[in-house]
Amino acid sequence: xxxxxxxxxxxxxxxxxxxxxxxxxxxxxxxxxxxxxxxxxxxxxxxxxxxxxxxxxxxxxxxxxxxxxxxxxxxxxxxxxxxxxxxxxxxxxxxxxxxxxxxxxxxxxxxxxxxxxxxxxxxxxxxxxxxxxxxxxxxxxxxxxxxxxxxxxxxxxxxxxxxxxxxxxxxxxxxxxxxxxxxxxxxxxxxxxxxxxxxxxxxxxxxxxxxxxxxxxxxxxxxxxxxxxxxxxxxxxxxxxxxxxxxxxxxxxxxxxxxxxxxxxxxxxxxxxxxxxxxxxxxxxxxxxxxxxxxxxxxxxxxxxxxxxxxxxxxxxxxxxxxxxxxxxxxxxxxxxxxxxxxxxxxxxxxxxxxxxxxxxxxxxxxxxxxxxxxxxxxxxxxxxxxxxxxxxxxxxxxxxxxxxxx
Amino acid sequence: xxxxxxxxxxxxxxxxxxxxxxxxxxxxxxxxxxxxxxxxxxxxxxxxxxxxxxxxxxxxxxxxxxxxxxxxxxxxxxxxxxxxxxxxxxxxxxxxxxxxxxx
Numbered sequence: 001x002x003x004x005x006x007x008x009x010x011x012x013x014x015x016x017x018x019x020x021x022x023x024x025x026x027x028x029x030x031x032x033x034x035x036x037x038x039x040x041x042x043x044x045x046x047x048x049x050x051x052x053x054x055x056x057x058x059x060x061x062x063x064x065x066x067x068x069x070x071x072x073x074x075x076x077x078x079x080x081x082x083x084x085x086x087x088x089x090x091x092x093x094x095x096x097x098x099x100x101x102x103x104x105x106x107x108x109x110x111x112x113x114x115x116x117x118x119x120x121x122x123x124x125x126x127x128x129x130x131x132x133x134x135x136x137x138x139x140x141x142x143x144x145x146x147x148x149x150x151x152x153x154x155x156x157x158x159x160x161x162x163x164x165x166x167x168x169x170x171x172x173x174x175x176x177x178x179x180x181x182x183x184x185x186x187x188x189x190x191x192x193x194x195x196x197x198x199x200x201x202x203x204x205x206x207x208x209x210x211x212x213x214x215x216x217x218x219x220x221x222x223x224x225x226x227x228x229x230x231x232x233x234x235x236x237x238x239x240x241x242x243x244x245x246x247x248x249x250x251x252x253x254x255x256x257x258x259x260x261x262x263x264x265x266x267x268x269x270x271x272x273x274x275x276x277x278x279x280x281x282x283x284x285x286x287x288x289x290x291x292x293x294x295x296x297x298x299x300x301x302x303x304x305x306x307x308x309x310x311x312x313x314x315x316x317x318x319x320x321x322x323x324x325x326x327x328x329x330x331x332x333x334x335x336x337x338x339x340x341x342x343x344x345x346x347x348x349x350x351x352x353x354x355x356x357x358x359x360x361x362x363x364x365x366x367x368x369x370x371x372x373x374x375x376x377x378x379x380x381x382x383x384x385x386x387x388x389x390x391x392x393x394x395x396x397x398x399x400x401x402x403x404x405x406x407x
Numbered sequence: 408x409x410x411x412x413x414x415x416x417x418x419x420x421x422x423x424x425x426x427x428x429x430x431x432x433x434x435x436x437x438x439x440x441x442x443x444x445x446x447x448x449x450x451x452x453x454x455x456x457x458x459x460x461x462x463x464x465x466x467x468x469x470x471x472x473x474x475x476x477x478x479x480x481x482x483x484x485x486x487x488x489x490x491x492x493x494x495x496x497x498x499x500x501x502x503x504x505x506x507x508x509x510x
Contacts (some may be wrong), residue, residue, distance in 0.1 A: 095456040
């Protein structure tokens with residue numbers, strides 16, 4: 001795998017493939033004749049911003065400099081999402097890259113334990129180790145499929161990935177510091193982003209509270225997919241809350257506290273709330289925490305053009321949120337009938353996603369393909385997720401169905 | 408001749424009014440609100456390079472979208488309920504023109 005910290009190699013690979021592509025196309029005139037649609041779309045593609053210039057540009061859709069998703073066609077079938085294809089969603093600009101110059105020196109303050117103290121990454125590394133595969137998914141993934149067209153980045157399916165983290169279990173850290181203090185009900189993480197002057201910090205600070213029970217499987221992670229957590233993904237240290245949506249997985253974590261109540265930061269109090277369309281978020285609405293059972297088809301992808309008639313492998317990914325995936329069904333007729341798909345590849349635990357495949361023979365025609373997951377508790381992926389003002393947690397199989405032409 | 412003068416005068420007044428609108432909107436944008444827009448937004452025309460909210464140069468919102476965001480707030484952006492409707496419109500029109508969303 002390419003190292004995110006080695007932009008030189010990435011540049012080489014990129015220019016190499018560009019040269020190959022140019023050689024393969026032959027002449028510009030021919031390219032125009034062959035791919036008018038692709039060329040028409042090209043001017044809209046935004047370049048990768050500098051802080052993630054090491055990402056594989058051809059695999060990404062750049063919505064804004066802080067919101068970048070993986071193309072459906074770029075997930076591949078190797079289960080783990082490579083760092084250079086993993087989505088980006090930053091609520092604030094990343095802190096200066098100098099924070100990863102000496103990763104072991106990064107300090108996190110741990111509060112709400114009997115013996116609160118600051119711990120460096122070097123010290124954390126002496127306390128314990130666990131490795132976990134989790135689905136990292138932006139709370140707003142799938143937003144573009146909500147009928148009310150909520151404001152915010154129009155994510156399709158690509159604000160998600162399956163990633164392997166290494167770090168120390170939060171539970172172990174708490175035990176080392178005398179255990180969680182009495183009366184605490186939440187685990188609250190605070191990001192180390194630099195806040196702009198002249199504005200109430202509470203309106204922009206990235207600080208999230210999750211129910212205390214989420215600490216059981218949470219990690220303070222310093223490694224991602226075999227390398228130090230890339231700066232853009234929260235290095236030197238990121239709080240991983242398995243089964244919870246992206247925003248709860250605090251990047252550049254500088255404070256981890258067990259608290260009696262939820263933080264009053266706007267990102268918790270009014271944002272990331274499941275409020276009905278047209279209403280404002282407030283603590284009276286459920287917070288965006290655990291992810292729902294969800295699956296989608298990656299191939300055949302409508303954006304890849306017509307599929308060839310004959311034997312087709314219908315593939316995709318399925319997650320169970322906080323539960324394991326038990327079963328995935330695929331429909332080729334818009335949900336009228338369903339067939340069991342096979343789960344393929346290794347099972348990396350209940351927080352990872354599973355790949356599925358349905359092998360089928362297709363005649364020319366147009367097919368509405370959908371997938372539906374059932375988790376280990378028997379929860380079935382919903383047909384339609386409740387529309388909400390923020391466009392969060394869209395997991396409905398119907399809106400995620402793809403229309404595929406087979407020729 | 409008289410007609411031509413009138414046309415020129417109208418054109419001048421329209422152009423002048425346009426410029427006046429923008430200066431009010433620009434002034435509000437850069438320092439007329441609390442917190443002021445430039446802390447969080449990038450808008451080259453106003454010399455603003457904020458990084459918290461979306462870059463308006465990239466988003467190119469139309470005036471209606473800007474006005475809605477100012478009145479109601481959106482995501483992390485608070486509602487600016489202290490502004491008069493006239494002030495909201497001045498900022499909205501200015502942003503839409505500065506980014507090229509409106510001519």
